[in-house]
Amino acid sequence: MTQTADLKVHQFESHSARETIEVGHRIAELLVPPRFLILRGDLGAGKTTLVKGIAEALDAAEPDEVTSPTFTLIHEYEGTRTSGGHKEPVMLYHLDLYRIQNERQLDSLGLNDLASPDSIVLVEWGEKFPSVVKRSQGEIEMRTTRGDSRSITLTLRD
Numbered sequence: 001m002t003q004t005a006d007l008k009v010h011q012f013e014s015h016s017a018r019e020t021i022e023v024g025h026r027i028a029e030l031l032v033p034p035r036f037l038i039l040r041g042d043l044g045a046g047k048t049t050l051v052k053g054i055a056e057a058l059d060a061a062e063p064d065e066v067t068s069p070t071f072t073l074i075h076e077y078e079g080t081r082t083s084g085g086h087k088e089p090v091m092l093y094h095l096d097l098y099r100i101q102n103e104r105q106l107d108s109l110g111l112n113d114l115a116s117p118d119s120i121v122l123v124e125w126g127e128k129f130p131s132v133v134k135r136s137q138g139e140i141e142m143r144t145t146r147g148d149s150r151s152i153t154l155t156l157r158d
């Protein structure tokens with residue numbers, strides 16, 4: 001982990017979809033609600049695969065149940081996380097703004113309503129919109145290094 005005043009950076013490597021799911025488990029432990037993150041990476045980088053791992057770790061969904069929100073725009077999963085020996089409810093929201101074309105369409109998604117204290121919000125293609133970038137408290141970036149290898153960087157901002 002690299003840490004500066006208000007930035008924490010965690011770096012992971014994966015060599016398969018299975019390993020990316022395991023990285024998702026580790027990232028889930030680092031995400032304390034409320035947390036709103038942009039999930040960046042090229043088409044097919046493995047963003048949805050990573051969310052499968054995060055959802056599984058939060059007991060929110062089986063990997064098979066997590067699919068891309070490309071057409072539905074937003075998927076919602078109810079899970080729990082353990083904090084100080086207690087189980088707490090957590091809402092995991094996975095959004096894909098690929099098909100959203102302007103701020104008006106974005107408004108109709110109701111991003112504001114997702115900002116509950118127990119929410120973890122992961123937004124694919126959020127970097128398209130300055131308002132989403134402004135709201136975000138960091139990002140997860142997935143980069144294809146070669147073949148099935150991925151470099152995964154979690155940046156958390158206070």
Ligand SMILES: Nc1ncnc2c1ncn2[C@@H]1O[C@H](COP(=O)(O)OP(=O)(O)OP(=O)(O)O)[C@@H](O)[C@H]1O
Nearest residue numbers: 014015016017020043044045046047048049148150
């Ligand atoms: N290391 C890896 N991590 C994740 N997925 C991998 C890896 N190696 C190969 N894959 C394959 O790449 C594909 C990634 O698809 P996925 O839907 O997760 O990507 P995505 O980034 O969400 O794509 P999109 O931009 O279309 O939403 C899957 O078919 C997966 O099996």
Ligand SMILES: [Mg+2]
Nearest residue numbers: 047048068124
């Ligand atoms: Mg996807």
